[in-house]
Amino acid sequence: MPERPQDETAEKPPKAAKKAAAPRRQARGERRIAQLLAAAASVFCRTGYAAASTNAIAREAEVSPGTLYQFFPNKEAIAIELGGQLLRRAHEMHGQVFLPENLDKPLPELLDATLDPVIAFNCENPAFWALMHGSGIPGITQEHEELHAGLLARVEGVLRSFCPDSAPDEITHVSNMILGIFKASLDLILASEGAERAAYIAELKTVLLRYLDPVITAPHHH
Amino acid sequence: MPERPQDETAEKPPKAAKKAAAPRRQARGERRIAQLLAAAASVFCRTGYAAASTNAIAREAEVSPGTLYQFFPNKEAIAIELGGQLLRRAHEMHGQVFLPENLDKPLPELLDATLDPVIAFNCENPAFWALMHGSGIPGITQEHEELHAGLLARVEGVLRSFCPDSAPDEITHVSNMILGIFKASLDLILASEGAERAAYIAELKTVLLRYLDPVITAPHHH
Amino acid sequence: MPERPQDETAEKPPKAAKKAAAPRRQARGERRIAQLLAAAASVFCRTGYAAASTNAIAREAEVSPGTLYQFFPNKEAIAIELGGQLLRRAHEMHGQVFLPENLDKPLPELLDATLDPVIAFNCENPAFWALMHGSGIPGITQEHEELHAGLLARVEGVLRSFCPDSAPDEITHVSNMILGIFKASLDLILASEGAERAAYIAELKTVLLRYLDPVITAPHHH
Amino acid sequence: MPERPQDETAEKPPKAAKKAAAPRRQARGERRIAQLLAAAASVFCRTGYAAASTNAIAREAEVSPGTLYQFFPNKEAIAIELGGQLLRRAHEMHGQVFLPENLDKPLPELLDATLDPVIAFNCENPAFWALMHGSGIPGITQEHEELHAGLLARVEGVLRSFCPDSAPDEITHVSNMILGIFKASLDLILASEGAERAAYIAELKTVLLRYLDPVITAPHHH
DNA sequence: CATGAATGAGGGTTCATTCAT
DNA sequence: GATGAATGAACCCTCATTCAT
Numbered sequence: 001m002p003e004r005p006q007d008e009t010a011e012k013p014p015k016a017a018k019k020a021a022a023p024r025r026q027a028r029g030e031r032r033i034a035q036l037l038a039a040a041a042s043v044f045c046r047t048g049y050a051a052a053s054t055n056a057i058a059r060e061a062e063v064s065p066g067t068l069y070q071f072f073p074n075k076e077a078i079a080i081e082l083g084g085q086l087l088r089r090a091h092e093m094h095g096q097v098f099l100p101e102n103l104d105k106p107l108p109e110l111l112d113a114t115l116d117p118v119i120a121f122n123c124e125n126p127a128f129w130a131l132m133h134g135s136g137i138p139g140i141t142q143e144h145e146e147l148h149a150g151l152l153a154r155v156e157g158v159l160r161s162f163c164p165d166s167a168p169d170e171i172t173h174v175s176n177m178i179l180g181i182f183k184a185s186l187d188l189i190l191a192s193e194g195a196e197r198a199a200y201i202a203e204l205k206t207v208l209l210r211y212l213d214p215v216i217t218a219p220h221h222h
Numbered sequence: 223m224p225e226r227p228q229d230e231t232a233e234k235p236p237k238a239a240k241k242a243a244a245p246r247r248q249a250r251g252e253r254r255i256a257q258l259l260a261a262a263a264s265v266f267c268r269t270g271y272a273a274a275s276t277n278a279i280a281r282e283a284e285v286s287p288g289t290l291y292q293f294f295p296n297k298e299a300i301a302i303e304l305g306g307q308l309l310r311r312a313h314e315m316h317g318q319v320f321l322p323e324n325l326d327k328p329l330p331e332l333l334d335a336t337l338d339p340v341i342a343f344n345c346e347n348p349a350f351w352a353l354m355h356g357s358g359i360p361g362i363t364q365e366h367e368e369l370h371a372g373l374l375a376r377v378e379g380v381l382r383s384f385c386p387d388s389a390p391d392e393i394t395h396v397s398n399m400i401l402g403i404f405k406a407s408l409d410l411i412l413a414s415e416g417a418e419r420a421a422y423i424a425e426l427k428t429v430l431l432r433y434l435d436p437v438i439t440a441p442h443h444h
Numbered sequence: 445m446p447e448r449p450q451d452e453t454a455e456k457p458p459k460a461a462k463k464a465a466a467p468r469r470q471a472r473g474e475r476r477i478a479q480l481l482a483a484a485a486s487v488f489c490r491t492g493y494a495a496a497s498t499n500a501i502a503r504e505a506e507v508s509p510g511t512l513y514q515f516f517p518n519k520e521a522i523a524i525e526l527g528g529q530l531l532r533r534a535h536e537m538h539g540q541v542f543l544p545e546n547l548d549k550p551l552p553e554l555l556d557a558t559l560d561p562v563i564a565f566n567c568e569n570p571a572f573w574a575l576m577h578g579s580g581i582p583g584i585t586q587e588h589e590e591l592h593a594g595l596l597a598r599v600e601g602v603l604r605s606f607c608p609d610s611a612p613d614e615i616t617h618v619s620n621m622i623l624g625i626f627k628a629s630l631d632l633i634l635a636s637e638g639a640e641r642a643a644y645i646a647e648l649k650t651v652l653l654r655y656l657d658p659v660i661t662a663p664h665h666h
Numbered sequence: 667m668p669e670r671p672q673d674e675t676a677e678k679p680p681k682a683a684k685k686a687a688a689p690r691r692q693a694r695g696e697r698r699i700a701q702l703l704a705a706a707a708s709v710f711c712r713t714g715y716a717a718a719s720t721n722a723i724a725r726e727a728e729v730s731p732g733t734l735y736q737f738f739p740n741k742e743a744i745a746i747e748l749g750g751q752l753l754r755r756a757h758e759m760h761g762q763v764f765l766p767e768n769l770d771k772p773l774p775e776l777l778d779a780t781l782d783p784v785i786a787f788n789c790e791n792p793a794f795w796a797l798m799h800g801s802g803i804p805g806i807t808q809e810h811e812e813l814h815a816g817l818l819a820r821v822e823g824v825l826r827s828f829c830p831d832s833a834p835d836e837i838t839h840v841s842n843m844i845l846g847i848f849k850a851s852l853d854l855i856l857a858s859e860g861a862e863r864a865a866y867i868a869e870l871k872t873v874l875l876r877y878l879d880p881v882i883t884a885p886h887h888h
Numbered sequence: 889c890a891t892g893a894a895t896g897a898g899g900g901t902t903c904a905t906t907c908a909t
Numbered sequence: 910g911a912t913g914a915a916t917g918a919a920c921c922c923t924c925a926t927t928c929a930t
Contacts, residue, residue: 028893028930050272054921064895069922071893134355169421176410177425184402199391203399210432250910276904286912291905472889494716498925508891513926577800613865620854621869628846643835647843654876694909694914719899730916735901737914895927906916 033071035061037085040078041127049079049135076137083140086128087147093121098154103161107216110158111205115182119189119201126190151179162216174215181207255293257283259307262300263349270352271301271363301353301365308350309372312343325383329438333427336380337404341423344408351412354405370401377401384438396437403429477515479505481529484522485571492574493523493587523575523587530572531594534565547605551660555649558602559626563645566630573634576627595623606660618659625651699737701727703751706744707793714800715745742803749806752794753813759787764820769827773882776824777871781848785855785867792856817845828882840881847873 039061043052054075058068072078102113122129132144155175159166166174185204189197261283265274276297280290294300324335344351353369377397381388388396407426411419483505487496498519502512516522546557566573575591599619603610610618629648633641705727709718720741724734738744768779788795798810821841825832832840851870855863 032893048272053919055919063893065922066896066924067894073922075921173418173421173425177407177422177429180406180410181403181429184406185399188398188402196391196395199395200399203395207399207403207429207433210436211429214432254910275902287903287905288907288913289911292910297904476889494714497923499923509925510892510927511890514889519925613862617862617865617869621851621866621873624850624854625847625873628850629843632842632846640839643839644843647839651843651847651873651877654880655873658876698914720901721899729914731901732903732917733915739901741900891930893927893929895925897924899923900921902920903918904916906914908914909912 029071032061032063032067036063036068036071036078037082040082041125044079044082044130045126048130049137054078076139079131079135079137080139082127083131083135083143086125086131087143089125090121090128090147091150093117094151094154098158103158107209107212108205111208115201115205115208118182119186122186122190123197129186129190148179152176155179159215166215174212177211178208181211251293254285254289255303257285258290258293258300259304262304263347266301266304266352267348270355271365276300298363298365301363302368304349305353305365305369306372308347308353309369311347312340312350315339315343325380329431329435330427333430337423337427337430340404341408341411345412348412351408373401374398381437388437396434399433400430403433473515476507476511477525479507480512480515480522481526484526485569488523488526488574489570492577498522520587524590526571527575527587527591528594530569530575531591533569534562534572537561537565547602551653551657552649555652559645559649559652562626563630563633567634570634573630592623596620599623603659610659618656621655622652625655695737698727698729698733702729702734702737702744703748706748707791710745710748710796711792714796716800716802720744742805745797745803746805748793749797749809752791752797753809755791756787756794756813757816759783760817760820764824769824773875773878774871777874781867781871781874784848785852788852788856789863795852795856814845818842821845825881832881840878843877844874847877 036057040052040057043057043060046052047056052075054068055065057078058065061068068078072081097114097117102110105113131140132147135141152172152175155178156171159171159175163171182204185200185207188200189204192200258279262274262279265279265282268274269278274297276290277287279300280287283290290300294303324332327335353365374394374397377400378393381393381397381400385393404426407422407429410422411426414422480501484496484501487501487504490496491500496519498512499509501522502509505512512522516525546554549557575587596616596619599622600615603615603619603622607615626648629644629651632644633648636644702723706718706723709723709726712718713722718741720734721731723744724731727734734744738747763780763783768776771779797806798813818838818841821844822837825837825841829837848870851866851873854866855870858866
């Protein structure tokens with residue numbers, strides 16, 4: 001939740017919201033926040049975080065610059081809130097992707113089951129990628145690193161279950177390569193659309209399939 | 223968009239006209255340009271292209287801002303020229319990476335002959351890398367496009383010579399994937415050192431080898 | 445200049461009309477006004493008039509900005525009303541400082557009777573002091589002028605009653621000097637405490653006594 | 667001297683100014699700085715430091731906002747530079763005012779010799795007063811306190827030489843009162859002009875004369 | 889009347905670019 | 910050519926004030 005900016009140090013909390021009164025006003029505020037975040041996502045996607053101007057975000061949300069600052073104390077806060085929301089959603093999604101049941105499938109199916117939802121999420125939320133990539137905000141960069149570390153751990157886990165004899169270092173290297181390949185492909189996927197996008201998705205799976213197939217020879221299980 | 227000052231006939235400053243009259247003047251100009259490009263490379267590496275200010279570049283080159291604009295019509299032109307030079311140098315310096323003689327080798331040797339110098343070059347010229355970033359984000363500036371297009375064309379050329387029957391689109395897709403994989407791996411390579419770096423270099427070659435081997439079945443030639 | 449909203453006939457909100465119909469409504473209004481003025485006093489003390497924001501005052505009063513503007517047409521009006529009230533209270537609370545009975549006393553007693561309550565009042569109401577600052581600097585706002593004019597008029601009144609023959613200009617000059625000396629001393633008094641504070645109070649009386657004694661030679665009356 | 671603002675950390679000093687070359691350019695810069703400081707003084711006097719906008723200062727100096735920032739890194743730096751210059755001049759002037767030879771004069775002459783130059787200085791440099799009074803800048807506030815402490819020490823010195831038997835505390839109290847009275851009167855003096863200003867100057871001397879005369883009874887010397 | 893979101897002009901500041909010298 | 914001052918649009922952000930609910 002974004003913190004309301006305040007004139008000095010917050011001396012008196014607005015009123016403690018005695019009950020669930022004034023749902024209408026709150027509703028409007030929530031709507032505005034959503035509106036602004038959507039606008040910010042759009043602008044961040046178009047121009048990246050650094051080049052996105054708060055005025056442009058406000059304009060995109062069809063409000064005045066002042067309104068934006070009623071809900072977010074500064075430009076960074078917008079990115080952090082947006083990044084946080086997307087991150088939460090991404091985590092939920094990842095939880096549904098790395099399921100034990102997937103590990104029994106053959107590699108092509110495993111790739112489909114794993115990559116498709118993640119790609120879909122990124123296609124629907126292109127701001128996620130833009131933010132994680134190039135915000136330069138320490139908070140977000142850290143979140144990005146945590147996200148990356150989490151993903152890496154999951155990939156390593158899967159890999160370990162497939163080739164339990166490999167050295168840990170090797171597992172890490174391969175996992176990092178997989179993630180890197182994925183990110184690079186995502187760039188191409190997001191930059192294209194329609195048949196071309198489908199082609200890049202297929203190509204990504206081809207790369208990973210050919211890369212990993214020799215690694216996973218023995219019949220495996222968990 | 224900034225308007226180019228200067229006369230319309232010469233869209234790029236001196237640069238061309240390899241040898242002509244008044245070599246003294248030219249020499250000084252060339253030196254200035256080199257100075258400025260070196261400064262730009264340094265600043266781009268430290269801050270990235272977007273955050274680099276022309277004043278900072280001029281200061282790093284120990285000239286005045288006015289002087290900078292005597293040789294480059296705007297900030298973007300600096301990046302384009304720098305990227306172009308690096309591309310050309312990459313070509314000239316490292317045993318003519320993309321040259322015909324390499325095309326006759328089998329894939330592993332080709333990859334070695336191609337990737338090793340390029341990796342070495344990128345380790346020595348981090349500015350090249352700094353200039354390539356920002357892809358994926360639609361808010362791409364022209365210099366990125368030109369630089370990327372240059373690299374892409376070369377890779378496509380090689381690919382075409384290996385599989386002359388493939389559809390142009392497919393060539394492009396595969397080339398883009400190759401470049402993407404290369405960039406992603408370069409991240410890992412540059413971020414590590416010693417044995418780990420070597421491991422990532424090997425892994426990169428493995429990925430590309432497995433990816434491209436099925437593509438290049440038929441005996442090829444140029 | 446901000447335009448006053450509201451009907452033209454009543455330039456200042458409720459405040460007047462001491463008792464009339466609808467006492468319930470008025471009571472609530474009065475309470476709100478008192479609330480707001482207390483908040484304003486607090487904020488003015490902390491930050492000074494110029495740096496005090498209407499939002500901060502409203503927050504301190506635990507009302508919304510809109511409510512504030514229901515009772516005061518603008519920020520300046522708050523200061524004017526606050527200054528006026530303090531002036532009036534200074535008058536009413538402390539044994540009617542500037543009242544006729546004091547004028548018959550000899551100067552030392554008059555000074556005691558006048559200064560002691562005023563000093564005490566200022567120690568208890570630092571907002572009064574905060575509002576008086578900014579004099580000397582031409583960029584004076586209206587509320588300062590009004591407040592200052594109110595005080596000045598009272599001092600002039602006393603002086604006139606003591607030396608009815610003096611030129612009005614001289615009266616004004618001397619009165620301004622008296623006020624100035626008082627303000628300067630108040631700084632020292634408020635900045636010290638205990639014996640030192642008492643010493644400065646005594647010194648202030650000494651200064652004024654010696655300054656005014658020659659002025660007030662003839663037996664006086666009102 | 668104001669520091670030139672710079673884009674990042676100052677990595678390379680502009681060039682070390684090989685010789686006394688380019689005196690023309692330097693001259694222009696110096697002139698601009700003087701122009702800007704004069705404009706700032708004017709604006710600070712009119713509106714006080716806090717309310718003075720850099721745009722207003724630039725406009726008063728008839729330059730663009732950007733030019734202002736070529737010579738001063740921010741608004742505060744302007745005030746600090748201006749305050750520093752005035753302070754230096756004030757110190758020089760004070761050195762010429764508190765001379766031993768003045769101590770032998772009778773009080774009226776001493777007051778004339780002391781007050782007249784200081785008043786004149788403040789009338790010619792009204793910005794000095796505005797800045798010392800209400801800038802709120804730590805640096806300037808501190809300088810103001812140092813100035814005040816220096817003045818206080820001088821006044822105490824004079825007083826001690828006049829009444830060597832007084833307790834140190836009393837000397838300090840009286841000196842503070844004198845300074846306070848002086849400052850308060852300066853407000854009135856600066857706010858008026860012509861005959862009125864003269865009247866306030868005379869009144870200030872009257873106040874101090876009557877205040878101090880009884881203190882200085884015994885024939886004195888140092 | 890109360891609320892709190894909405895407004896928009898204005899403030900300090902930056903920087904790509906131009907111009908007088 | 911070189912210099913560095915000059916420009917001005919744009920940026921992020923604030924706050925007195927207004928308006929819909």
